[in-house]
Amino acid sequence: MSEPHISPAITPAERLRRRRNAERRFKLYGQIAICTAIGFLAILLLSIGFKASSAFSRHMVELSLEQTEFSAASDVKVTDVNLAVRDRLLEIFPEAATDRAHRADLFAITTRLAVLPLRDRLRAKRDTSDMPVTARLALSDDLDLYLKNDIRRHQSAIIGDAGRLSRTESGLYRLTDAGPDGFVSFQDQVQAMQDAPQDILISLADAWFELREVSGAVLVLSHLAGPLPTLGEQSSAPISATYLNSLSENRRVSLRQIAILLHLLDRGDVSRRFNTSLFTNADSTYPELAGAAAALIGSLFTMLVTALFALPVGVLAAVYLEEFARKSRLTSIIEVNINNLAAVPSIIFGLLGAAVFLNAFGLPRSVPLVGGLVLGLLVLPTIIIASRAALRSVPPSVRDAALGLGASPTQTVFHHVLPLAAPGILTGAIIAMARALGETAPLLLIGMVAFISEVPSAPNDEATVLPVLIYKWFSGAERAWEPMTAAVIILLLTALVTMNLVAVILRRRFERRW
Amino acid sequence: MLETLGHLPIGWLLIAPLAAAGFFAFYSGRTQIGALSIGSSISARLHSQPNYHGYFLTFCTVLPVAVVFGLYLLFADSFARGTLLSELPDYLTQRGEAQIAFFMDRVSEHAQAQTSAPTGNTLFDASVERFATLIGLARAVAFGSAIIAGTLGFRWGRKQLSRDFAARNYVERTITALLFICAAIAILTTIGIVLSLIFETVRFFSLPGGPGVFEFLFGTNWNAQTGQDFGAVPLFFGTLMIALLAMLVAVPVGLFSAIYLSEYASPKFRNWAKPALELLAGIPTVVYGFFAATLIAPLVRGSAQWINGLPFTPDTLLAAQPTSALAAGLVMGVMIIPFVSSLSDDVISAVPQVLRDGALAMGATRSEMIKQVVLPAAFPGIVAAILLAVSRAIGETMIVVMAAGGRALITLDPSSDITTVTYQIVSLLTGDTAFDSARTVSAFALGFVLFGITLLFNIIALRVVQRYREAYE
Numbered sequence: 001m002s003e004p005h006i007s008p009a010i011t012p013a014e015r016l017r018r019r020r021n022a023e024r025r026f027k028l029y030g031q032i033a034i035c036t037a038i039g040f041l042a043i044l045l046l047s048i049g050f051k052a053s054s055a056f057s058r059h060m061v062e063l064s065l066e067q068t069e070f071s072a073a074s075d076v077k078v079t080d081v082n083l084a085v086r087d088r089l090l091e092i093f094p095e096a097a098t099d100r101a102h103r104a105d106l107f108a109i110t111t112r113l114a115v116l117p118l119r120d121r122l123r124a125k126r127d128t129s130d131m132p133v134t135a136r137l138a139l140s141d142d143l144d145l146y147l148k149n150d151i152r153r154h155q156s157a158i159i160g161d162a163g164r165l166s167r168t169e170s171g172l173y174r175l176t177d178a179g180p181d182g183f184v185s186f187q188d189q190v191q192a193m194q195d196a197p198q199d200i201l202i203s204l205a206d207a208w209f210e211l212r213e214v215s216g217a218v219l220v221l222s223h224l225a226g227p228l229p230t231l232g233e234q235s236s237a238p239i240s241a242t243y244l245n246s247l248s249e250n251r252r253v254s255l256r257q258i259a260i261l262l263h264l265l266d267r268g269d270v271s272r273r274f275n276t277s278l279f280t281n282a283d284s285t286y287p288e289l290a291g292a293a294a295a296l297i298g299s300l301f302t303m304l305v306t307a308l309f310a311l312p313v314g315v316l317a318a319v320y321l322e323e324f325a326r327k328s329r330l331t332s333i334i335e336v337n338i339n340n341l342a343a344v345p346s347i348i349f350g351l352l353g354a355a356v357f358l359n360a361f362g363l364p365r366s367v368p369l370v371g372g373l374v375l376g377l378l379v380l381p382t383i384i385i386a387s388r389a390a391l392r393s394v395p396p397s398v399r400d401a402a403l404g405l406g407a408s409p410t411q412t413v414f415h416h417v418l419p420l421a422a423p424g425i426l427t428g429a430i431i432a433m434a435r436a437l438g439e440t441a442p443l444l445l446i447g448m449v450a451f452i453s454e455v456p457s458a459p460n461d462e463a464t465v466l467p468v469l470i471y472k473w474f475s476g477a478e479r480a481w482e483p484m485t486a487a488v489i490i491l492l493l494t495a496l497v498t499m500n501l502v503a504v505i506l507r508r509r510f511e512r513r514w
Numbered sequence: 515m516l517e518t519l520g521h522l523p524i525g526w527l528l529i530a531p532l533a534a535a536g537f538f539a540f541y542s543g544r545t546q547i548g549a550l551s552i553g554s555s556i557s558a559r560l561h562s563q564p565n566y567h568g569y570f571l572t573f574c575t576v577l578p579v580a581v582v583f584g585l586y587l588l589f590a591d592s593f594a595r596g597t598l599l600s601e602l603p604d605y606l607t608q609r610g611e612a613q614i615a616f617f618m619d620r621v622s623e624h625a626q627a628q629t630s631a632p633t634g635n636t637l638f639d640a641s642v643e644r645f646a647t648l649i650g651l652a653r654a655v656a657f658g659s660a661i662i663a664g665t666l667g668f669r670w671g672r673k674q675l676s677r678d679f680a681a682r683n684y685v686e687r688t689i690t691a692l693l694f695i696c697a698a699i700a701i702l703t704t705i706g707i708v709l710s711l712i713f714e715t716v717r718f719f720s721l722p723g724g725p726g727v728f729e730f731l732f733g734t735n736w737n738a739q740t741g742q743d744f745g746a747v748p749l750f751f752g753t754l755m756i757a758l759l760a761m762l763v764a765v766p767v768g769l770f771s772a773i774y775l776s777e778y779a780s781p782k783f784r785n786w787a788k789p790a791l792e793l794l795a796g797i798p799t800v801v802y803g804f805f806a807a808t809l810i811a812p813l814v815r816g817s818a819q820w821i822n823g824l825p826f827t828p829d830t831l832l833a834a835q836p837t838s839a840l841a842a843g844l845v846m847g848v849m850i851i852p853f854v855s856s857l858s859d860d861v862i863s864a865v866p867q868v869l870r871d872g873a874l875a876m877g878a879t880r881s882e883m884i885k886q887v888v889l890p891a892a893f894p895g896i897v898a899a900i901l902l903a904v905s906r907a908i909g910e911t912m913i914v915v916m917a918a919g920g921r922a923l924i925t926l927d928p929s930s931d932i933t934t935v936t937y938q939i940v941s942l943l944t945g946d947t948a949f950d951s952a953r954t955v956s957a958f959a960l961g962f963v964l965f966g967i968t969l970l971f972n973i974i975a976l977r978v979v980q981r982y983r984e985a986y987e
Contacts, residue, residue, distance in 0.1 A: 019879055026881035030774025033767045037855070038790050040848045044797070044805050051808070313696045320693035336976075338700045343902065343972040344965065345909020347936050348707060351961040354943060355710035362591070377703050384700065410686040438798025441911035441936070445943045460525075467800045474804055474916060482808060489801050500796060 045493075052486035058275045058288060059139045059147045061110065061264060063088045064132040076122045081115040085135060092267075093225055093260065105256045110137040111286045117277075138277070139270070141287040141480035142252045143261060147270070150253075153245040159186040160239040163204060165231055168220075172212060175204065175219040175239065186241065187214045199244045199255055205229045205237040206266065208259035224259035226266075252479070278487060282453050283469065287480035290473070292488050294455045298368055298448075298463030299437060305372020305459055306379065306436050311429055313376075314383030315418075318425075321384070322391040323413045342381035349378045350442030358446060365447030366462045374442050379432040386428020390421040423510030430503040434496050440467040466492045518650070527653075528583050535664055536576045539671075543571030547675055562682035570681040573688050574671030578663035586656035591622070594648035598641060606637075621645050711965055714958030724952045730959060736922035736933075738942060738956050746960065748922035752839065752932040756914060757907040759843025759928065760850055764903055767847075768854025769896065775855070776862045777884055788859075795852035803916030806845035807837065811917050814841045818929035833930035837919035840928035846913050850903045857902060861895025861982070862888060898978040905971035909964060911936040935960050 010018075065084045089096075089106055096102040114137040122133065139147070160177040167173055177183055190200070190211075200211040202221055207228050209221035229235045242262070248255055264270045281291025325331040353374035357363045363370050394417050402412040443449075448468050456463035464472070466488060473485040547560065547567040595618050599607060607614065621638070625646040633639060675681070718724055725733065725744040733745015771791065775784050818834035821827055865888050873883040889896070919931025920941060942957040 019882070023879040023881045026884070027774070027778055030770045030778055033770030034774055034787055034791075036767050037771055037794065037848070037851045038787070040851075041790065041794050043809075044801075044848075047809050048801070048805065313699055316693050316696035317700060320690075320697040324690055324693060325697070334697055334701055337704050339976055340969060340972050341700060341704055343905060343968065344707070345906075345911070345936070345968055347909065347911045347939055348711075348961055348965050348968075351939070351943075351958060352703070352707045352710055355714060355958065356706055360710075380700060380703065408682065408686060410689055434796065438796075438800070440798065440800040441915075441940065444940050447944075449944060467798055470800050470804065471912065471916070474807065485804060489804060492798065493801070496796060496798070 048486050048489050048493075051483050052490045053483075054148050055278065055483035055487035056275050057272050058277075059144045059270055059272050060136045061139055062269050062271065063092075063135045063137070065135050066132055076119050078112065078115060078119055081119050081122070081135075082112055085110070085115060085137065088135075092269075093263075095223065095225070095228070102256065105254055106260060109139060109143055109257060109260060111140055111289065113284070113286065113289055114138050116289070136273075138288040141478055143257060144288055145480055146251075146253045146258070147261065147272075150246065150251070154242055155245065156240050156242040158238050158240045159183060159202075162234060162236050163239050164234050165204065165229060167231055171222070173209065173221045173223060175202070175209075175221055177217055177239070183214060183217060183219060187216065190214050198247060201242040201244065201255070201259060201262070203240050203242065203262075205235060206263065208262055210255055210259075211241070224256045226259070226263040275487075278484070282455050283451060283464070283472075284453065285451075287476070287478050287484055290484065292466065292469060292491060294452050295464050295466045295469035295488070296491075297455050298452070299465040301368035301456060301459045301463060302372045302375065302465050303433060303437060305369055306375045307429075307433060309373060309376035310380050310383055310432070310436075314380050314429070314432075315387050315425055317380075318384045318387030318391060319413060319418065322388050323417065324409070338381045338384055342385060346378055346439055347441040347445070349374055350445030352377070353442060353446045364460065364462075366450045366452075366464070368456065368459045368461075368463050368465075370446050371443050371448050371463075371465065372459065374446060375436040375439055378439065378442060379436045382432040382435065383429055386432065387421070387425045390424025390428065391417060393424060394420045420512070423506055427503045427507045430499050430506070434499040434503075437499070438467055438492065438496060440471055443468050444471070466495075528587075531657075531660070532576060532579055532583070535579060535668075536572045539571040539575040539668055540568040542568075543671070543675060544568035546672065547677075561678050561680050562685075566681040566685050567675050567679070569685045571668065571671045571675070573685065574667040574674075575664050578667040579660045582656060582660040582663050586652065590649060590652040590656070593652055594645055595622075597648055598645055601644065602641070603637075617641075625649060707965065711958055711962040714955050715962045718952065718955040718959045721952050721955065724955075734924065736938070738938065738953055742952065744952070744956055746935075746963070748924050749933060749935045749938055749960065750963075751924050752918070752922070753908055753934040753936070755926075755928075755932060756839050756843045756846065756918060756934060757904055759840060760846035760907045761900070761904060763844055763847025764850035764854050764907075765900060768851045768903075769858055771851070771855040772858035772862055773884060773889075776859050777880065777888070791852045791855055793852075794848065795856075797849075799849065799910060799912040800916070802845050802849050803912040806841050806913055806917035810845055811837050811841035814838050814844075814929055833925070833927050835919060835929060835931040837917055837931045838929045839918055839932040842914050842918035843928070845917065846907055846910055849910070849913065850907055853906060854899055854903050857899035858892070858896050861892045861899065861979075864895070864982075865891045894978050894982045898975040898982070901971050901975040901978075905968040905975070908971075909936065909968050911940060915940050935964050939964075 063085060065081075065088055086107055089109075090103075093106055096106045115135065118133070118135050118137070138144070160183060163175045163177050165173055165175050201224070202209045202211050202219060203226075205227075207226040208224045210224055211219060212222055213220035229237070244255075244258065261270065277289060277291045279291060279296075280293050281289060282294035284290040321331065321334065325334075353370060357370045357373060358365060398416055398420060399412055402416045403409070407415065443465060448464050449472060450462060450464065451472075452462055452464050470485055470488050470492065473481045473488065544564045544567060547564045598618070598621070599614065606617070621641045622645060624633075624638075624642045719727055719730070725742075730744050730746055732747060733743070734747045735743040735745045736748050737743040775787060779787065815834050815836055815838065818832040818838075822829050822831055822834060869887050869891060870883055873887040874880075878886065914934045914937045918934060918937060920933050920937060921931050922933050922938075923930060925932065939957045939960050942953055942960075
């Protein structure tokens with residue numbers, strides 16, 4: 001095929017050269033193919049790992065609350081704690097007390113339910129000593145993302161040594177520089193940025209302002225957050241400008257919230273910590289409070305049901321087909337059937353579950369019991385095929401010896417063949433369970449996508465599983481879901497890799513060559 | 515009393531007595547036969563070992579009890595519902611089936627919850643109480659008959675035990691029957707799939723507002739979510755298009771990987787690269803879906819926009835949607851690579867070494883040997899592998915759900931979003947409980963088509979593989 005007809009013009013040496021080139025090219029195609037496949041694997045893992053890395057930590061704001069706020073510690077309500085948190089925030093930002101919009105921005109830095117762990121802690125400790133309690137609250141997802149990513153784009157520069165602040169009638173502030181050149185160079189800079197406008201924050205001592213206008217030696221500012229220095233006096237603190245490199249229209253965080261964050265950061269009240277709620281919390285509508293605990297437990301229950309159903313049935317079926325079944329029409333039908341069943345798309349098993357378990361048997365939706373049974377049916381052929389292979393690898397001499405010593409066929413199988421095949425069967429079973437653990441589509445059809453905010457405590461409680469949680473979080477609208485989804489994927493992949501490693505180790509350790 | 519019994523969780527109530535009775539029967543059987551043979555050499559006198567007598571007695575006791583419990587599980591709920599229904603006031607029972615079923619579900623849910631506070635609705639609370647009592651009654655009857663059946667079985671079994679009794683034969687026969695039942699479950703699954711799909715599909719086509727078979731298979735308008743248009747051609751088209759895109763990636767990469775690994779690679783490289791390829795097969799499809807939607811789909815969109823922006827192309831040449839057929843197809847192709855490569859590797863390795871040696875001895879280079887001897891010899895097997903891979907691509911769900919979009923379009927533009935059979939099944943059946951609307955049932959008709967096509971592909975592929983194997987063995 002490579003040389004259909006040889007034209008006389010080609011010399012033998014030239015022909016040899018062409019054939020060698022063809023050989024080299026062919027080998028190269030193979031290398032490219034392998035590199036493509038493995039490159040895709042690497043890109044996939046790296047991109048997901050990269051996305052997930054930010055979700056394993058989160059920013060928390062630390063506030064110390066006066067305990068006297070709560071009357072009866074055993075019955076603290078979310079609202080009580082929230083009120084205390086808001087009081088404390090207003091103490092830090094007194095300027096917000098009078099302005100509704102300002103207050104709304106301030107209170108939105110954490111969600112209402114962020115105080116749940118604190119409430120539980122307060123309820124648990126009965127004695128209400130009047131020590132202040134430290135509240136560590138998760139920042140809202142948008143702020144958290146801002147601190148993780150966008151804050152890196154901030155650039156600050158000192159634009160003046162000292163200034164004098166005065167208030168205008170319209171509620172704005174005028175800042176005049178005591179230095180010789182006023183804000184002339186700063187004004188030039190702002191002018192130069194006319195083409196790509198961006199928000200600029202001005203800080204003086206602890207206060208943060210939004211820059212409204214620059215005119216010569218005077219800056220017109222509006223106050224955003226932080227205590228104001230004394231008006232009219234020459235302040236000795238330097239004036240600095242922070243360039244945000246973004247505009248409010250393109251941000252999900254308001255300018256005032258950024259100022260609040262910056263002030264809290266200056267105070268040392270915001271810290272980045274390991275995201276424990278990812279492992280301890282159930283699902284939530286707020287990304288910063290959501291966790292995979294419920295799905296983890298749900299996966300565990302589902303796998304338990306799957307294993308309890310599919311392992312015994314699969315292994316016993318394999319024993320029957322391999323050791324007991326006589327060659328008959330029925331057994332050959334069963335064999336063909338099992339091979340075909342292994343290649344049926346998984347979603348068909350979901351349809352089976354919906355029609356038979358839910359509709360005909362009336363079992364409840366969204367429970368691990370039904371999910372486990374559906375997955376059990378799904379992996380049954382895989383387990384049967386793997387177990388048969390393991391049973392087949394036990395040499396006939398073992399059977400002959402047992403039978404020759406007077407054991408019955410049942411005794412032969414259960415006392416000798418099955419124990420010898422056990423490592424192989426177990427390896428196949430673990431790989432099948434790993435497949436069940438990653439399966440999503442059939443579970444969607446039996447309602448395991450429901451929003452579950454509580455960790456399930458039994459196989460017939462409503463629950464969801466890890467892959468379905470990935471799908472659900474992926475569909476979430478907020479940007480913060482993406483890293484969270486990637487983090488759950490990492491969790492799932494870790495579980496799968498562990499299972500596969502156990503299978504490999506089992507095979508290495510117990511495999512016998514006959 | 516009955517009401518409390520009705521409220522209890524049932525799982526442990528069934529399993530614990532069964533296990534206890536089984537253990538008791540086993541030990542009593544073993545000691546009884548042990549006592550018979552005291553003072554003599556056991557193995558010389560007994561037909562079966564004492565353990566087998568124990569197992570025999572266990573089966574005699576447990577099987578009748580299990581049958582009774584099984585009957586309870588099958589009939590208790592419908593008994594309680596039926597009785598309660600006949601006692602409900604007429605104005606409730608005339609409300610239509612769906613309403614009554616909903617009412618009953620809530621009643622049964624409340625009756626099963628042990629700490630349910632009264633709702634305040636007198637009729638509802640009374641129904642819950644009555645339901646719990648009825649279930650309690652059914653349970654009492656079940657336990658009573660279970661005790662009787664178990665005792666009778668136990669006593670009958672004990673009478674059989676003797677020195678010459680062939681307990682082992684009976685036990686082994688029971689075990690074999692049990693093994694057969696396990697093997698039959700696989701058949702039952704298939705029967706269950708086929709029956710449920712056929713049943714619902716027939717229902718779909720006989721629904722008053724539903725379409726005819728012809729309209730379903732050849733109609734080009736699909737709008738199942740809101741309207742009543744059930745022409746599935748756009749779905750079939752989308753499925754095939756994405757499968758084709760996937761195969762364009764998977765077949766060359768998979769095939770060349772297999773050739774390289776089996777003919778060129780050193781054993782060391784092979785040991786390292788093969789598991790890496792198989793790792794691709796172990797990644798859950800939902801992860802591929804996430805990868806496709808968050809990394810590949812934006813890339814596809816960006817390139818499509820770039821092509822649109824080129825000076826010599828019209829600005830609206832490509833749709834450049836955020837989810838696209840190409841993104842789903844590419845990633846699905848990556849997912850299928852290990853499938854193609856490991857199956858092809860098997861068939862290529864199965865080509866006898868003699869053929870290779872012959873070709874090389876004639877002076878062929880390696881690539882000539884592969885192209886002119888190995889591949890033609892392995893051709894049927896490779897075709898089978900590709901067929902299996904196509905059937906896999908057609909049935910794949912999560913990647914298309916997450917990255918392909920949901921618009922039922924017939925378009926050759928790979929950057930446009932497009933829908934597939936599996937996508938529609940998921941979107942039609944997610945979060946819906948009612949099985950009586952054309953919308954939900956249409957998912958089963960789609961499932962039927964999907965099942966039929968993949969089954970056809972699998973059967974052909976398995977046949978080819980089998981023939982091929984026979985040819986060389």
